[in-house]
Amino acid sequence: MSALLSLENVSRRFGGLNALDNVTLKVEAGEILGLLGPNGAGKTTLINVVTGVHPATSGQVLLQGEDITRLKPYRIARKGLARTFQIVQPFPRMTVLENVAAGAVFAGAAPSLKEGMRLSQEHLDFTGLGHVADKPASTLTLAQRKRLELAKGLAMNPRFLMLDEVNAGLNSSEVDEALAMIRRIAERGVTILVIEHLMKVVVTISTRLAVLHHGALIAEGPPKTVLADRGVIEAYLGEKYAARLAGGAR
Amino acid sequence: MRDWLILLALALAASALPLAGDNYLMRLGTIVAMYAVLAQSWNFIGGLAGYPSFATAAFFGLGAYTSAVLLAHGAPTGFAWGAAGLMATLFAALIGGAILHLRGHYFAIASLAVGEVMREIVNTTPDLTGGGMGMNLPVPKLSIAASAQLFYFAMLGLAALTTAVAIIVQRGKLGFGLRCIQQNEDAANILGVNAYGYKTAAFCLSAVFSGIAGAIYASWVHYIEPPDVFDILLAVKPLVMVLLGGLGTVFGPIIGAALLITFEEVVWRSFLTIHAAMLGLIIVLLVLFMPNGLLALVRSWLERRRKEGKA
Amino acid sequence: MIYLQVLANGLVLGGLYAAIAVGFSLVWGVLNVINLLHGSFIVLGSYVAFFGYAYFGIHPFISAAIAGLLLFALGYAVQAGLVNRVIAAPVLITLTLTFGLDLILNNAMLLVFSADYRKVNLASPLGSLELGPIFLPGDRVAAMVLAFLLTALLYRLLRDSRIGRAIIAVRMDREAAALMGVNVSRINAITFGLGACMAGAAGALLSIIYPISPLNSSLFLGKAFVVCVLGGLGSVPGAMVGGVALGLIESFGAYWFGPEHAVTLSFGLLLVLLFVRPSGILGKRGYE
Numbered sequence: 001m002s003a004l005l006s007l008e009n010v011s012r013r014f015g016g017l018n019a020l021d022n023v024t025l026k027v028e029a030g031e032i033l034g035l036l037g038p039n040g041a042g043k044t045t046l047i048n049v050v051t052g053v054h055p056a057t058s059g060q061v062l063l064q065g066e067d068i069t070r071l072k073p074y075r076i077a078r079k080g081l082a083r084t085f086q087i088v089q090p091f092p093r094m095t096v097l098e099n100v101a102a103g104a105v106f107a108g109a110a111p112s113l114k115e116g117m118r119l120s121q122e123h124l125d126f127t128g129l130g131h132v133a134d135k136p137a138s139t140l141t142l143a144q145r146k147r148l149e150l151a152k153g154l155a156m157n158p159r160f161l162m163l164d165e166v167n168a169g170l171n172s173s174e175v176d177e178a179l180a181m182i183r184r185i186a187e188r189g190v191t192i193l194v195i196e197h198l199m200k201v202v203v204t205i206s207t208r209l210a211v212l213h214h215g216a217l218i219a220e221g222p223p224k225t226v227l228a229d230r231g232v233i234e235a236y237l238g239e240k241y242a243a244r245l246a247g248g249a250r
Numbered sequence: 251m252r253d254w255l256i257l258l259a260l261a262l263a264a265s266a267l268p269l270a271g272d273n274y275l276m277r278l279g280t281i282v283a284m285y286a287v288l289a290q291s292w293n294f295i296g297g298l299a300g301y302p303s304f305a306t307a308a309f310f311g312l313g314a315y316t317s318a319v320l321l322a323h324g325a326p327t328g329f330a331w332g333a334a335g336l337m338a339t340l341f342a343a344l345i346g347g348a349i350l351h352l353r354g355h356y357f358a359i360a361s362l363a364v365g366e367v368m369r370e371i372v373n374t375t376p377d378l379t380g381g382g383m384g385m386n387l388p389v390p391k392l393s394i395a396a397s398a399q400l401f402y403f404a405m406l407g408l409a410a411l412t413t414a415v416a417i418i419v420q421r422g423k424l425g426f427g428l429r430c431i432q433q434n435e436d437a438a439n440i441l442g443v444n445a446y447g448y449k450t451a452a453f454c455l456s457a458v459f460s461g462i463a464g465a466i467y468a469s470w471v472h473y474i475e476p477p478d479v480f481d482i483l484l485a486v487k488p489l490v491m492v493l494l495g496g497l498g499t500v501f502g503p504i505i506g507a508a509l510l511i512t513f514e515e516v517v518w519r520s521f522l523t524i525h526a527a528m529l530g531l532i533i534v535l536l537v538l539f540m541p542n543g544l545l546a547l548v549r550s551w552l553e554r555r556r557k558e559g560k561a
Numbered sequence: 562m563i564y565l566q567v568l569a570n571g572l573v574l575g576g577l578y579a580a581i582a583v584g585f586s587l588v589w590g591v592l593n594v595i596n597l598l599h600g601s602f603i604v605l606g607s608y609v610a611f612f613g614y615a616y617f618g619i620h621p622f623i624s625a626a627i628a629g630l631l632l633f634a635l636g637y638a639v640q641a642g643l644v645n646r647v648i649a650a651p652v653l654i655t656l657t658l659t660f661g662l663d664l665i666l667n668n669a670m671l672l673v674f675s676a677d678y679r680k681v682n683l684a685s686p687l688g689s690l691e692l693g694p695i696f697l698p699g700d701r702v703a704a705m706v707l708a709f710l711l712t713a714l715l716y717r718l719l720r721d722s723r724i725g726r727a728i729i730a731v732r733m734d735r736e737a738a739a740l741m742g743v744n745v746s747r748i749n750a751i752t753f754g755l756g757a758c759m760a761g762a763a764g765a766l767l768s769i770i771y772p773i774s775p776l777n778s779s780l781f782l783g784k785a786f787v788v789c790v791l792g793g794l795g796s797v798p799g800a801m802v803g804g805v806a807l808g809l810i811e812s813f814g815a816y817w818f819g820p821e822h823a824v825t826l827s828f829g830l831l832l833v834l835l836f837v838r839p840s841g842i843l844g845k846r847g848y849e
Contacts, residue, residue: 073440074442077442091429091437091438092434093433094429094430102426102427106442106443106444302656349836355593358653358656359831362786363828366824367825367828367829370828373821374822486660490657523671526668527665527668527669530664533664534665537658538646541647541654
């Protein structure tokens with residue numbers, strides 16, 4: 001039984017910079033994996049590698065055992081790997097409904113444009129955007145745009161959904177709503193990867209955590225274990241603080 | 251449905267033009283139909299996909315020369331016209347593979363260079379194409395009036411066909427995907443749009459009908475030379491027409507073609523020496539004051555009327 | 562040694578091409594506008610030199626300064642009054658706008674100056690330079706040297722002056738520059754003006770070499786395109802490298818394949834380069 005997605009010794013270089021350094025990571029079907037790491041740790045790069053936007057310079061990405069390392073982004077999308085963007089990327093002059101329908105028609109299961117629109121309306125209702133379906137996407141508020149990203153991802157009928165900072169810039173009640181929505185998506189059987197640099201958010205929702213630092217995977221496991229990890233604390237808070245914390249605990 | 255009815259009405263109305271029995275009008279009608287084809291063709295790649303192509307002249311000229319060479323070797327007219335379309339399409343697929351990964355200005359320049367290279371290739375192959383001397387085509391053995399009608403209906407039919415394809419494309423998955431690409435290509439890719447494939451399809455669609463139009467044009471005027479059929483204005487005017495009528499709309503290109511040609515004709519007759527400047531002035535005014543085209547203007551006016559009516 | 566002669570011809574040509582292209586490159590790089598007026602600006606500069614010499618006996622090398630100033634004013638006005646209004650619009654819009662403006666300007670020049678080819682015939686030409694086996698016309702070399710000097714001057718201006726730094730700031734990040742108090746529309750207009758100024762000065766220098774006619778504008782524009790793509794966009798050294806590269810290519814191409822293939826060669830090369838290396842020989846960098 002192979003994992004849903006596995007990265008094997010994946011590296012990605014940009015010029016002299018090792019944005020991802022020999023990362024090996026498995027994602028099991030049905031879990032919510034939280035991917036943590038300070039800014040610039042390589043979290044978004046990892047998503048870009050998986051989705052084929054910036055293919056790995058070395059190593060392999062396997063989807064249920066199938067090598068997808070060098071596939072074009074649109075092919076990977078059609079295999080049921082969906083993502084949202086940290087900086088939201090709507091089609092500004094299309095309606096909200098059309099935005100979502102694009103996901104349903106090109107990557108999802110919709111056999112026709114009409115059917116795609118119908119399915120998309122359901123996804124919009126699910127994400128609480130049903131009432132703005134006919135508005136141009138450019139008129140949405142930031143919180144709504146983040147949800148639109150989510151709806152687009154869902155419309156792709158994904159097996160695996162990667163959420164890149166869907167909570168950034170939201171206030172606390174909006175964050176709570178978003179988290180509830182992510183749980184409901186997971187209940188539908190979608191495997192989820194959540195990227196956040198805010199620990200609190202990830203910890204409440206993830207079933208497992210992985211931590212990147214300077215492109216390398218430094219810890220992986222159940223939330224409690226990972227958060228107690230000395231290396232992780234150092235990465236986040238710096239060595240001195242970690243030492244003090246350890247001293248204080250003693 | 252509405253689009254199909256409008257197309258039918260337009261085609262029927264245009265078919266009545268020969269009843270006027272005026273050769274000058276027939277000539278004008280043929281030119282309008284020809285530019286409607288070119289504008290409609292450009293709209294696939296420029297309007298829908300948002301790639302500022304200047305390759306229209308290359309497709310037109312290639313079609314004209316392909317057909318002319320075939321006709322000179324005794325091929326039947328219909329075959330030569332079809333082959334011209336095919337040739338332009340193959341050429342677009344080939345060139346598109348090379349330049350469609352470029353964006354913005356780089357794509358514009360590359361597509362412009364394609365036309366220049368084509369022109370120079372023709373210039374430097376006198377054995378096949380007559381080079382800079384141009385090429386004579388066989389003159390059909392028809393009366394002047396019959397020949398005028400033949401070419402008018404050929405261009406008109408092609409314009410109707412191009413528009414029909416435009417309607418189908420714009421309502422279908424291809425048109426939807428192209429609009430996604432135009433608004434955000436990276437996001438489109440991630441949503442599963444095969445951007446490269448779609449752009450190539452749009453580029454080929456913009457080539458096939460332009461190529462056939464070039465072939466019909468060559469037969470119509472029965473003499474072609476490189477500066478004529480590879481004229482940069484053949485690439486620019488369709489673009490201006492689409493801007494005039496409305497970018498990415500079905501009937502904008504036709505409206506734009508009819509308006510611009512009519513206007514040009516009027517200006518041409520009265521101000522021969524400042525003809526180019528007048529065209530320039532239209533372009534400048536258009537870009538500065540009406541960048542969304544006439545259709546958008548009409549639409550927003552209708553919208554306002556409706557709202558006022560409700561209130 | 563015929564090759565040395567061909568090489569020398571190419572270098573002289575290249576210096577002039579660099580001057581033709583550098584203003585075009587500046588506008589493209591900083592404003593993201595393809596200025597299709599550029600070719601006509603060059604021709605206008607040539608006419609300034611022609612009439613300056615014909616009526617007032619001003620040497621074209623001196624007229625270069627006058628043409629530069631006049632065209633700076635024209636360029637500034639065009640950008641401030643027209644192009645700035647659509648500067649944020651998609652590529653297609655600005656490109657179409659400058660095309661329309663060029664139709665107007667070119668048509669106006671045809672009306673005023675006619676399409677006849679004119680030539681500046683210097684009363685006292687500099688004679689020819691003989692460097693061993695190489696013969697070079699002195700005026701051509703002088704024009705090239707001046708062209709290089711002008712380009713170097715622009716380079717220093719961009720690097721060392723306040724306005725130059727502001728232009729580079731706008732090129733790198735328009736919003737950030739605006740936040741730091743740079744008047745972006747004014748910098749846009751100055752940049753466009755500088756581009757036109759370079760075109761005008763180059764046109765004046767070219768007046769002693771090329772026949773002058775409005776019909777030549779597209780020829781110059783085509784050269785500017787190729788040089789930019791060859792050298793990489795928006796950098797003075799890039800334009801230099803691209804200009805010299807094109808000069809050498811045309812010179813050797815004409816020698817090997819015959820002069821009638823020069824245009825095909827340069828455009829064919831442009832296509833190949835766009836395909837394999839869209840950022841040019843020097844690659845894309847900040848405007849330096």
